[in-house]
Every structure is written in structure tokens, then in C-alpha cells.
Amino acid sequence: MARAAADGSFQTGLRPELGRPVYRAAKRAFDIAFSGAVIALAAVPSALLCLAIRLESPGCPIYSQVRMGRIERDGTMHPFRMYKFRSMYADADERLAELLDQNEVEGAMFKMRDDPRVTPIGRFIRKHSIDEFPQFVNVFLGQMSLVGPRPPLPREIPDYAPRDFRRLTVKPGLTGPWQVSGRSDLSFSDMVELDLDYIERRGLLYDLKLIARTVRVVFTGEGAA
Template identity: 85%
Template sequence: MVYAAASGTFRTPFRPELGRVGYRVVKRAFDVVFSGAVIAVAAVPSALLCLAIRLESPGNPIYSQIRMGRLDRDGTLHPFRMYKFRSMYADADERLEGLLDKNEVEGAMFKMRDDPRVTRIGRFIRRHSIDEFPQFVNVFLGQMSVVGPRPPLPREIPEYSEGDFRRLAVKPGLTGPWQVSGRSDLSFSEMVELDLGYIERRGFLYDLYLIARTIKIVFTGEGAA
């Protein structure tokens, strides 16, 4: 694997197959319409939530983070800026290094159930996945899809095996099989297995099924960290 520091891109030995043009066209059309509708409906509640986040703790209520997108045909992996409602204190990234030894999952991912960096409002919006709603902007811009594997952090990529890279053969998503099958209760290897299963059987009806399951989890908070 080769890393280009100037652009933040990675080049991997894995070369994805980018077929199924018809499905990808329909999926992109759905992404634009669905994300546009959510953004319009959620505009006022989102503004109120931003105010509440800002009142509880200083800092921008919208948190942005560099994530890695889908692999190109030549194996290049490009970064993009992903958005969330801020669920942690503003210095959360600086405090991460001191918490790495408390990681509760194996592999290239960090999860901690009682993370001290999470605010009170943050615990609620994370439990119900409300913190992810700003990613509908990423979906509308074409950086993500509504359904797909979650986009990894750049620091996680060097730990990937060649098999792990296969989960990045499709555009990353806001929700997917990991979110509806246990979320933080699953290990990294289990997440990869679920993502590869999704890539094998993906289709428009399956995407709709995963969206319906996700809506249920938004209300129940099942499997949240």
C-alpha cells in the first residue's frame, strides 16, 4: 500500500470491480431524492439541536472528520470530509490517544461504551443515531450513499488486510448491515464480514429493507455505544 501525504490518498493492491451500472444509476437517483427530502424536513429541528449542543458545551455543533471513500478502479482511495452533529466535547480528538488502551473492539476501529468524551446530549443522539443526520449532505453531494459500508478513518487504513479492503469496493454509506445487526456489539472482523455480504447481495430492494430496519433502530437505540 502506498500513501500520498500531499493529497491524503492511499493506493492499495486491491482493484474493485465497478459493474452493475443500472443499479448504481437507480441508487444515485434515490440518494439525491431521499437525502434532499430529509435535509428539507430536518432543517428546523437540526437548527434547534445545534443550539442545544452549543449551550451544553463550547465549540461548533457540527463536527467534521476526514474519512476515506470508495476505491477507484486503479486501487486509489480518496479522502472526503464527513459531517456529524457533535456528540463529544470539542477536545475529543486530542484526548483519543490517552484512551486507545481502553478500546473494546479488535482490529482497525475504536469503540468505548462509556467514553468520557461524550456529552449528555451526545449520549442521546448517538444512541438514536441522530448524530449521523448531517451525513445526508454527504449523500446529496455524492460522497456517500444512504446504504453502504461505513467509511473508515485514514489512521485505520494501514491496519487493513487485503481482504478488509474489499469492503471499500462500493461507495460508503450512512447505514448498512452493521448498523442493523448489532452496531457497537460487533467486532471489526464481524463488521467486515457483514459488509462483504452486503456487497455480494446488494440491490435496490435490499437497500430499502436496510433503510426500514435503520428507522426502527433510530427509535429503539438498539446496539448503540
């Protein structure tokens, strides 16, 4: 269904969800205020974590990965750089090919519970979703929202069925129903169903409920790979 272009974008033939203008404006204002506050408050702890990651293993402590943004008005999806604290060894991307046959999730997604590429510090920060904190920068810049479907990798897009693309008709999020409903315990199809349900139900109150549930998951590590 999607056609790849030389610049890394994809043409999908779909259109974004553009209704609810008041909700979208309020959501963007909340994204800016909330992410800006987190970035300011977490500056010193983030610097200390970066130091610990760098001392544990070589490589930049901030990892950037190309992800796909939401479907735009012309039907295209464009790539952007999503940021994380590095939770794997520096050669993790190169080692992925040798692990693909051990994928534990069906569909267009890779998950492995005991991934040998993950560092000791990485296991802790992944369990409690601390590795995702740099994405508050993506939220502040408008590339992501606090709540929404997780942005896919470009290599996952060719495996999408037509129904799967509907989850990409809204801005991707740092958290969402998948993150608070089991994460790695769920299949790809489960994630798609949760995202489509979110798109139908989305609103400020529902977003706030998902954020509150995310705080609990961060502390408990529930459903982490």
C-alpha cells in the first residue's frame, strides 16, 4: 500500500485525522508546557545518567533512531529523529540481523525479552521507561505528542496491512494505550487495535488518564521487555 520515496518518506494514499480543532490546539499547548517542564526538571538527573551510560560502555549516551511521523494532508509520512537514552551496546543496530529469527512478537515489530544487546543499566532504564525521557524533546518540537500511537521504524512500514496504517493518521506519542496495557506482553495486532480505539476515543480527559496510568507503569515496570 505504501510507496517509498528517495528522501525516506512514504506515500500511503490515506489522510490524517484533522477533526476536533479545539482539542488539537489544547493538546499541543499542553504538550509544550508539560514537556518543557520535564526537560527543565530532568536536566541534572539526565546529565548524571548520561555519564553513567558512557562509563558503562563506549558510545554516545543519547541514541537517535529514524522513525516515521504521522500521515500528512498529502498522504505522505516523513521520517524524523527520535531520541532515547542509549540502553544497548553501540553495535546494536548491526547485530539486529542475527537476532531477527528470535523475534517474540508477530507482525511488523521486533521484540526480544532477553535481548543480548541490552546493557545492565539499559535493562533498568528500559524496565521503567526512563530510556524514553529524551523524547520529551521530540514532543516539545512538535514531532510527537505526549499521548498517541508509537512511531514505527521505516523498515516496518512495508509489512503494514491497510488497516495498520490507520494508527498513523494521528501524531505519534511518547505514551499511549499500548504502553499502559502490557507493552511487550502484547502482539502487534493487539497494539493496532488499542491505537485504533484510542483514535476513536481521544480527548483531553482520556489523554490525562493515560498519562496518569503511565506514571504507575514507569514505577512498576509492568509489561517491560
